[in-house]
Amino acid sequence: MSDQLEKIKDLCVRGKRVELLAELKTALAAGIEAKTLMTDALIPAMSVIGEKYSKGEYFLPHMMLGARAMSEAMEAIKSELSKGTYERKAKAVVGTVAGDFHDIGKNIVKLMLEGGGYEVIDLGVDVSPERFVEAVKNESPRFVMLSALITLTMESMRGTIEALSSAGLRGQVLIGVGGAPVTQKFADEIGADFYSQDAYGCVEKCNQLLR
Amino acid sequence: MKPKERVMTALMRGQPDQVPWVENEVEEQLQIRIMGGRTDYTPGELCRALGMDGFGYHFPTGGAGSASQALQTSKSIKEAFYFPKKITFDFVPPWIADMGVEPGGRTYVKRGLLTDRDSLKLFDEFLPDPDHPARYEQVAKWIEQYREDYAVYARIRLGTASTIESIGLDVFSLMMFDDPDLVKEIHRRFSEWTVRVIENLNKLDLDFYWANDDHADTKMPWVNMEMYEEFFKPYQKMVADAIRKPWAFHSDGNIFPILDGLVSLGMNAIHPIQPSAMDIARMKREYGSKVCLIGNIDLDYTLTLGTPEEVDKEVKERIEVAGKGGGYIISSANSLTDYCKTENVWAMSKAVKKYGKY
Numbered sequence: 001m002s003d004q005l006e007k008i009k010d011l012c013v014r015g016k017r018v019e020l021l022a023e024l025k026t027a028l029a030a031g032i033e034a035k036t037l038m039t040d041a042l043i044p045a046m047s048v049i050g051e052k053y054s055k056g057e058y059f060l061p062h063m064m065l066g067a068r069a070m071s072e073a074m075e076a077i078k079s080e081l082s083k084g085t086y087e088r089k090a091k092a093v094v095g096t097v098a099g100d101f102h103d104i105g106k107n108i109v110k111l112m113l114e115g116g117g118y119e120v121i122d123l124g125v126d127v128s129p130e131r132f133v134e135a136v137k138n139e140s141p142r143f144v145m146l147s148a149l150i151t152l153t154m155e156s157m158r159g160t161i162e163a164l165s166s167a168g169l170r171g172q173v174l175i176g177v178g179g180a181p182v183t184q185k186f187a188d189e190i191g192a193d194f195y196s197q198d199a200y201g202c203v204e205k206c207n208q209l210l211r
Numbered sequence: 212m213k214p215k216e217r218v219m220t221a222l223m224r225g226q227p228d229q230v231p232w233v234e235n236e237v238e239e240q241l242q243i244r245i246m247g248g249r250t251d252y253t254p255g256e257l258c259r260a261l262g263m264d265g266f267g268y269h270f271p272t273g274g275a276g277s278a279s280q281a282l283q284t285s286k287s288i289k290e291a292f293y294f295p296k297k298i299t300f301d302f303v304p305p306w307i308a309d310m311g312v313e314p315g316g317r318t319y320v321k322r323g324l325l326t327d328r329d330s331l332k333l334f335d336e337f338l339p340d341p342d343h344p345a346r347y348e349q350v351a352k353w354i355e356q357y358r359e360d361y362a363v364y365a366r367i368r369l370g371t372a373s374t375i376e377s378i379g380l381d382v383f384s385l386m387m388f389d390d391p392d393l394v395k396e397i398h399r400r401f402s403e404w405t406v407r408v409i410e411n412l413n414k415l416d417l418d419f420y421w422a423n424d425d426h427a428d429t430k431m432p433w434v435n436m437e438m439y440e441e442f443f444k445p446y447q448k449m450v451a452d453a454i455r456k457p458w459a460f461h462s463d464g465n466i467f468p469i470l471d472g473l474v475s476l477g478m479n480a481i482h483p484i485q486p487s488a489m490d491i492a493r494m495k496r497e498y499g500s501k502v503c504l505i506g507n508i509d510l511d512y513t514l515t516l517g518t519p520e521e522v523d524k525e526v527k528e529r530i531e532v533a534g535k536g537g538g539y540i541i542s543s544a545n546s547l548t549d550y551c552k553t554e555n556v557w558a559m560s561k562a563v564k565k566y567g568k569y
Contacts, residue, residue: 015388056468059435060428061384068385101311101319104380105428151515152550180429180463181511183487198430 004032005041008073012045013052015065017072024076034080038117042073046115050200063200064108070115088119090210092143093135095123097160100153105179108199109145116203118143129156129163136169143206146192148179157182158190174209176202214264215418218362218540222419222457222479222503226537230530230567231264232560233362233505235421235461235482236546239271244553254298255359261560265362267421268546269299285336292339293346298353301366302346302408303423304401307337307377315549323379325397328390334400341407347415354416362418364459367408369447370401372424377401380433387434387442394442402446409453420458422450422478427464429488439469444476451476459505463545464488474501482506483544491533504533505540508559514543514551519558526562534567541567 004027011020027037049066052058058066074081092113096106103125110120121139123131132144144164146157157177164170174193177186187195194209196202212220217227237245237257245260246252254266288305307330309322324333354363374397375383386394412420426432426443434442451458459480465488466473466481474481481498483506484491491507498504508514513525526541533539541563547556 056431059431059438060380060433061387061438064381064384065388099313101313101321107381150548150550151511152548181487183512186512198428 002032004030005037008037008041009045009048012042012069012073013048013066015062015069017069020069020073021076024073028077028080033084034077035084035086037077038074038081038086042070042115043117046070046112046117046203049115050112050203053198053200060108064111067108067111067115071111074114089117090142090206091119091121091139092145092206093121093123093132093139093141094145094147095127095132095135096125096147096149097153097156098126098128099156100148100150101125102147102149102179105149105199106145106147109147109178109202112199112203113145113206116207118203118206127160129160132160133163133167133169136164136173137167141173142210143176144173145176145178145202148177148182151181154179154181154186157192161191174206176205178202213360214258215358215360215362218265219418219457221537221540222459224479224500224503224538226569228569230534230539230541230563230569231362232261232541232563232567233263233265233364234268234542234547235366235423236268238547238549239269240549241547241551241553241556243271244549245556254357255361258361261556262564263361265364265418267300267364267366269297269301272298288337289339293343295346295349298357300350300353300363300417302405302412303366303368304339304373304404305337306373307333308379320376320379323377323382325374325377326379326382328393331396331400338404341404342411347411351415358416363416364419364421365412365415365417366421366423367405367412367450368401369422369424369443369450369460370398370405371426371443371447373401374398375425375433384433387438391442395446398443398446399449402449405450406453409450409455413453413455417456419456419479420454421461421482422458423461425464426462426469426473427466427488429464429485431465432469434469436469436472439472444472447476451478459503467493470498474498479503480505480540483542485509485511485544487511491529495533495535495539499533499536499538503538503540506542506544507533508541508543510543510545510548510551514547514555514559516552517555519554522555522558523562523565526559527566530563530566534569537569 053063113120148154176194177192184195194205212228217231220227250271308320311321457479460478461482480503486509
């Protein structure tokens with residue numbers, strides 16, 4: 001990796017957004033393609049952030065800081081990216097399930113997925129099974145991510161998966177579940193494809209499933 | 212031993228005659244189910260029905276349901292604080308937030324409102340006068356009327372949960388880097404409010420306080436030790452220093468990475484030791500000589516989705532692991548929510564009696 005790309009990656013890992021944006025501008029002016037910046041600096045930066053979080057070296061604020069820098073960097077090079085051949089890894093539909101109004105966890109997953117190179121359609125909170133079905137029909141995502149904060153609303157995850165099955169869409173998507181009361185055991189019981197305890201783990205699981 | 216003596220002995224890490232049971236909260240709809248549909252019972256009657264040894268929180272007794280926090284204006288929040296219509300022992304500040312109400316009546320924070328310096332003026336709009344005498348006079352009467360032989364506690368906040376919820380966890384995470392002084396200013400204001408509340412509460416015949424301040428999710432705390440020491444501890448210490456009674460500290464999630472910092476505040480107990488996030492055997496081994504342990508009966512599955520047999524088994528196991536030598540108060544790993552299965556709450560009641568004798 002060139003020194004310039006290494007510097008961009010490092011600035012993103014440390015969440016130094018002002019310096020990062022300046023460095024991206026310099027790199028583009030020097031003829032480095034936006035796609036290269038994305039695949040060789042920014043997405044690897046999010047992996048480093050995620051690994052640091054997994055190891056307990058980074059805490060939520062550090063992860064959020066890096067994700068914000070990443071998000072602003074992507075915005076800054078968006079027009080250049082669209083001129084080239086860069087494609088997102090996959091599309092994911094995310095939402096907090098019916099009856100549950102908590103969105104912090106879901107929002108953090110969204111940020112991390114976007115930073116990890118995914119296109120994310122956010123359906124918001126209290127999303128009915130029917131709205132998930134509709135979104136899968138309209139958006140044809142590879143992933144559907146279901147979030148719930150309280151035990152009471154975990155059952156809506158089961159209902160959503162059943163609704164996707166009834167609509168004949170289950171085989172088209174990989175379903176991930178997460179949230180404070182959710183466990184691997186529960187994910188297995190309701191027939192989800194994967195569970196993750198935290199937002200970066202979710203990105204890693206998606207990456208593994210795409211391999 | 213009388214229930215109060217049992218609780219206070221365990222809080223001081225002693226061994227009572229049996230493992231005491233106290234909950235941080237029993238939600239009102241569950242209370243009513245336990246009491247066979249009645250709403251006119253006293254706190255002591257609920258304790259006797261279940262075999263619990265103390266109470267705080269709030270009860271439906273004494274008035275019709277009032278508007279939830281989300282439906283109140285800042286003026287009515289203050290009025291409800293000064294002149295509570297139903298029995299309550301809560302002294303927590305309102306969230307400075309845009310609140311929503313779920314169809315079942317449970318409230319939730321839609322969005323924190325303390326997002327910039329200009330929003331600091333909302334403190335005056337939302338926070339009641341902590342020295343207004345009316346609530347303290349009323350609660351003093353309720354304590355006298357209802358305490359019987361039970362341990363009575365008041366719920367408070369050190370100010371950390373108020374800070375995080377009123378900013379919003381995502382905004383708070385970035386604000387620590389963008390405007391660290393604003394985070395500190397917000398925490399200081401909430402903690403100073405609680406200090407004044409505590410100075411009033413210290414004069415009441417309460418047995419202990421229960422400080423509710425979430426710091427973590429099931430994986431880890433939201434801040435590392437360095438951030439904890441810089442952003443939270445100085446203000447938490449202001450509250451801890453004002454406290455003149457035993458106190459318990461509550462945070463959901465895994466607080467192990469900052470627990471040494473927290474324990475140095477000098478609380479008597481840690482709650483709820485969420486089983487999906489913290490190992491109670493490790494807690495007992497590493498912190499059992501410093502604090503009483505409260506909680507660890509799983510709310511994510513056992514009490515809410517499990518069977519009475521599973522509850523019985525879990526209570527037995529917890530008492531074996533955490534009850535050894537005293538210093539353990541059994542409790543759910545948060546509170547008894549209204550979505551706990553009623554039969555599981557009864558199973559917990561029976562199991563505590565069955566396995567709790569020393």
